[in-house]
Amino acid sequence: MAQLYFEYGAMGSGKSIEILKVTHNYELQGREVLLMTPLVDDRYGVGKVTSRIGLSRTAQVIDPKEDLFATISAKQNPNLAAVLIDEAQFLTAAQVDQLAYVVDRLKLPVMTFGLKQDAFNQLFEGSKRLLEVADKLEEMKTICSFCGKKATTQLRIVNGKPQYSGQQVLIGGDSTYMPTCRYHWYHPIIEKIRTEE
Structure with a gap:
């Protein structure tokens, strides 16, 4: 069916x-x-x-x-x-x-x-x-970039900093987005943020 x-x-x-x-x-x-x-x-x-x-x-x-x-x-x-x-x-x-x-x-x-x-x-x-x-x-599951727990969302990175507002669609890869759990979406570990592809 x-x-x-x-x-x-x-x-x-x-x-x-x-x-x-x-x-x-x-x-x-x-x-x-x-x-x-x-x-x-x-x-x-x-x-x-x-x-x-x-x-x-x-x-x-x-x-x-x-x-x-x-x-x-x-x-x-x-x-x-x-x-x-x-x-x-x-x-x-x-x-x-x-x-x-x-x-x-x-x-x-x-x-x-x-x-x-x-x-x-x-x-x-x-x-x-x-x-x-x-x-x-x-x-489909993956792990948080910061702690290894289940990732439920993705954190957008612009110029090495988390972005919490802006346009909804911004096409990008691993240097633009990091999978995160809810906690680390709110509280990313800044020194672990990727800045290069």
Whole structure:
């Protein structure tokens, strides 16, 4: 039975490597997947799903105004086994609803991967809607950069200092964000803040 999945976790929890693994496993069985990623995520180039360990795949780009139900309907064929979406936090609420329609009407499983909240501990629009409507939720875990406990969020670093306000979306890697537990999000150990990639 097709379902809408949302796998979420702090930065560095392995979301991109997981989506690449799932893609590989489907293809190993001779089944086709539609791998997609939002236009806004250009950290490794537009239309790229790239893990921190260096694995990468080209993906179809999702425009912020795109109707995902229409796009996926047009690509549907008997060999299409699943739709996989990286950086799902950047989807609009309407696009998440369109993915639910894909599951319910086209009977295709849709697996989404992304952050739950931003660097200010506020839900992203796409993540909020996924938490509301997804059939299956799974947290991917990583550890706090400061203490080794479970990381629940990410701390944004700008010019070597923690940032607690600003624009919600700031694309960046390991020099811009550090996974943290709640305590160390509020109380980072300044001398341990990374300042280089």
